[in-house]
Amino acid sequence: MRVAIYNNETAESQRISKLLKAEMSKAGLVLDQNAPNVVITIGGDGTLLSAFHHYEALLDKIRFVGIHTGHLGFYTDWRNYEMDDLVESLVNDSGQSVSYPLLDMHAIYSDGSIDHYTALNESTVRNITKTMVCDVFINNELFETFRGDGLCISTPTGSTAYNKSVGGAIMDPQIVGFQLAEMASLNNRVFRTLGSPIIFGSESKLMLRLKDLNGHVMTCDRDQVRLKPSVGERKLVEITYQVAKKRINFAQYRHNNFWHRVKDSFIGGAK
Known part of the structure; x- marks a missing residue:
């Protein structure tokens, strides 16, 4: 041992x-x-x-x-x-041992490069300068255009952390999936989102396409990743989330x- x-x-x-x-x-x-x-x-x-x-x-x-x-x-x-x-x-x-699902994250850029992350608890995407606007795709189909402070995407075990504080549901960790929760979304006669947490299954794919590339911050668990507008011709196109192939195991x-x-x-x- x-x-x-x-x-x-x-x-x-x-x-x-x-x-x-x-x-x-x-x-x-x-x-x-x-x-x-x-x-x-x-x-x-x-x-x-x-x-x-x-x-x-x-x-x-x-x-x-x-x-x-x-x-x-x-x-x-x-x-x-x-x-x-x-x-x-x-x-x-x-x-x-007992194992729990993890969250697989990819930040995709216009030059084809990809930054990969794995989250145990959650990932958040926020705009620190103004209202965040992004298109939300579920399984490659446009679901809604989100406007608000940001979005929180969490694992089942991570559902009790930041996700809970923004109004997300607590998920049983025996569920293989992940969750999307809104942060202070704008809902009125002009702008409309679902306004409720969404729980995705094991085969689902979530994609966020940002409308404005300035002022965004992405987190993976405790780590903050600033999404730069561009590095030369390298511009952020989208962020995708799905259940990771790997799991965390506890003795x-x-x-x-x-x-x-x-x-x-x-x-x-x-x-």
Whole structure:
């Protein structure tokens, strides 16, 4: 068993990282930051997102385990006082896992070049200077022309993050698909959009074609990508989204029920 440890820079996360490395060494587990079987993240959901992108090229070969050293996260199952139990689970590992869908993104330019991204949570497209206007195509057919602050495209597990804050629906992660939610759309007698979240299936393709190339910002999870109007003759034509072929895998030693996480995070002990 080869294990990588990926932690944030807080004092508590560094303490747990040091402790975990010592316990792993005693148990005969190999620390391998480059070609691991399991990646253990120490911090929170943000740390796991960073680790996901760091090890993105190895997604079909690795499983993740999350230790949270702050507030309970959606991707982090273990507490900082459970290192003995976690190490025992690693020693007795039999390859058990649970996987979730990811979002495949392509930014396509007029010279034929393509920038590719993969999102665990979501992608957003906004205009930071004025109303964003873009044509929305579903399976290569024009569906609507959107006008508003922007659009959020999320995975099922990412549906509880920024998507929820802009009025999107929470998706069961057993659904293989993705979601489109509007941000402050303009709806009046002149301009009209659907005005509701749209959930797409596993074979669906969403395409956004921007009407104006100035002032747009695209995000992939926590990373912001400014969409430049042009680089020479290279102009952005469209952004496409669909379910990625790869999935993220978590070692299912103690992977909590998704709906338990939703209840604990948003409802808690409310009566």
